[in-house]
Amino acid sequence: xxxxxxxxxxxxxxxxxxxxxxxxxxxxxxxxxxxxxxxxxxxxxxxxxxxxxxxxxxxxxxxxxxxxxxxxxxxxxxxxxxxxxxxxxxxxxxxxxxxxxxxxxxxxxxxxxxxxxxxxxxxxxxxxxxxxxxxxxxxxxxxxxxxxxxxxxxxxxxxxxxxxxxxxxxxx
Numbered sequence: 001x002x003x004x005x006x007x008x009x010x011x012x013x014x015x016x017x018x019x020x021x022x023x024x025x026x027x028x029x030x031x032x033x034x035x036x037x038x039x040x041x042x043x044x045x046x047x048x049x050x051x052x053x054x055x056x057x058x059x060x061x062x063x064x065x066x067x068x069x070x071x072x073x074x075x076x077x078x079x080x081x082x083x084x085x086x087x088x089x090x091x092x093x094x095x096x097x098x099x100x101x102x103x104x105x106x107x108x109x110x111x112x113x114x115x116x117x118x119x120x121x122x123x124x125x126x127x128x129x130x131x132x133x134x135x136x137x138x139x140x141x142x143x144x145x146x147x148x149x150x151x152x153x154x155x156x157x158x159x160x161x162x163x164x165x166x167x168x169x170x171x172x
Contacts, residue, residue: 003023003024003025003046005024005025005026005027006022006024006025006026006047006049006119006120007119008118008119008120009112009114009116009117009118009119010051010116010117010119011114011115011116011117012051012059012060012061012090012091012092012109012111012116012117013059013092013094013115015051015059015061016051016052016053016059016060016061017053018051019050019051019052020049020050020051021048021049021050021051022047022048022049022050023047023048024046024047024048025044025045025046025047026044026045026047026065026120026123026124027044028041028042028043028044030120030124031045031067031120031124031127033124033128034067034069034124034127034128037128037131038069038070038071038131039069039070039071039072039079040069040070041067041068041069041070042068042069042070042081043067043068044067045065045066045067045123045127046065046066046067047063047064047065047119047123048063048064048065049061049062049063049119050062050063054105056103058091058103058106059091059092060089060090060091060106061089061090061091061109061117062087062088062089063087063088063089063090063123064085064086064087064088065085065086065088065123065126065127066083066084066085066086067083067084067085067127068081068082068083069081069082069084069131070082071131071132071135072135073135073136073137073142073144074134074135074136075136075137075142075143075144076137076142076143076144078137078143080135080137080141082132082135084130084131086126086127086129086130088107088122088123088126089105089106089107090106090107090108090109090117090122091103091106091107091108091109092108092109092111092115092117093108093109093110093111094111094115109122
C-alpha cells in the first residue's frame with residue numbers, strides 16, 4: 001500500500017464509525033516544533049492510525065509513528081542520527097467539563113469548533129515527548145566515551161597548611 005500525506009485534522013467520531021485506518025506520512029516541513037527541539041528532522045514521519053469504538057462506545061484513535069532526527073551528543077558535541085518510534089492512544093474530549101471522568105486508557109485529545117482533532121499536533125507532541133533527555137552516541141561510537149575517563153583516588157596536590165590551624169592556638 002502506498003503511503004500518503006495524512007489529513008491535518010480529522011473527526012475522530014466519524015472516523016471511528018467508518019473504522020478508518022491511515023498509513024501515511026507527515027512531511028518534514030510540518031514538524032516545525034520537533035525540528036526546533038533537535039538539530040534537524042532528516043526524513044518524513046511514518047504514521048499509522050486506526051479509529052474505532054471501545055466497549056463503552058467511546059471513540060478512540062490508536063497509532064504509532066517513527067522518525068529520524070539529528071541530535072547533538074552531550075559528551076562529544078558532535079551530531080548523530082537517531083531513529084525512534086512512539087505508540088499512542090487518544091480519544092476526543094468533546095466536553096471539557098468531563099475531563100476528570102475521562103478513562104485512564106486514553107489520552108484526551110482536544111477538539112476544535114468543528115469537533116475535529118489536529119493529527120499533526122498530536123503526533124508531533126508524542127515525538128517530542130519521546131526524545132531522549134540526554135542525547136548521546138553509543139559508547140562504541142562516541143569519541144568522548146567512558147574509555148577516556150579515569151576513576152579512583154585523586155592525587156594529592158601540594159600539602160598546604162590548614163588556614164584554620166591558627167584557631168587551635170586560640171582555644172588554649
